[in-house]
Amino acid sequence: MGGIRLDFSNSKQGKSRLGSREILGFWLFGSEGESAKNWEEILRELSRRGVKKVQLFITDDLPGIENVIKMVYPSSEWQFCVLHTVRNSLNKVRVKDRGLFIQLISLKD
Numbered sequence: 015m016g017g018i019r020l021d022f023s024n025s026k027q028g029k030s031r032l033g034s035r036e037i038l039g040f041w042l043f044g045s046e047g048e049s050a051k052n053w054e055e056i057l058r059e060l061s062r063r064g065v066k067k068v069q070l071f072i073t074d075d076l077p078g079i080e081n082v083i084k085m086v087y088p089s090s091e092w093q094f095c096v097l098h099t100v101r102n103s104l105n106k107v108r109v110k111d112r113g114l115f116i117q118l119i120s121l122k123d
Contacts (some may be wrong), residue, residue, distance in 0.1 A: 026056075030066065038065070050078030057086040074098045 026038045038060060043052050053076070068090045071083050080092050100119065105114045 018110060024112060026060075028068075050076060050082045053079055054082045054086065058100075061086055 027035050028038045030036055039056070041052070041056055043049075046052075068083075068087045070091045070093065071087075072093050072095050073079050074095055077096065083090055083092050103119075104112060105112075106113065
């Protein structure tokens with residue numbers, strides 16, 4: 015009898031020199047899920063396929079991802095995703111104070 019299997023997948027986009035967006039690939043992570051090791055393999059594959067320079071990587075806080083990026087693309091910049099930062103911060107705020115917290119971080123100069 016058949017069953018359902020959950021696999022983790024990811025796709026990545028890039029911009030060409032002419033500014034058009036292109037899909038760089040689609041990867042299945044399998045039952046082990048996402049890991050820095052998976053990302054090292056993906057980044058090395060992209061490098062072999064001709065992606066020579068990446069200006070900026072924006073990622074979540076996957077353990078080891080920043081080190082992998084620096085190993086494969088040492089001149090690239092890395093930054094933590096703002097959405098993930100807000101979500102992580104929101105999880106540390108008491109439920110009754112979350113509305114106020116959202117208002118405070120949404121204020122513009």
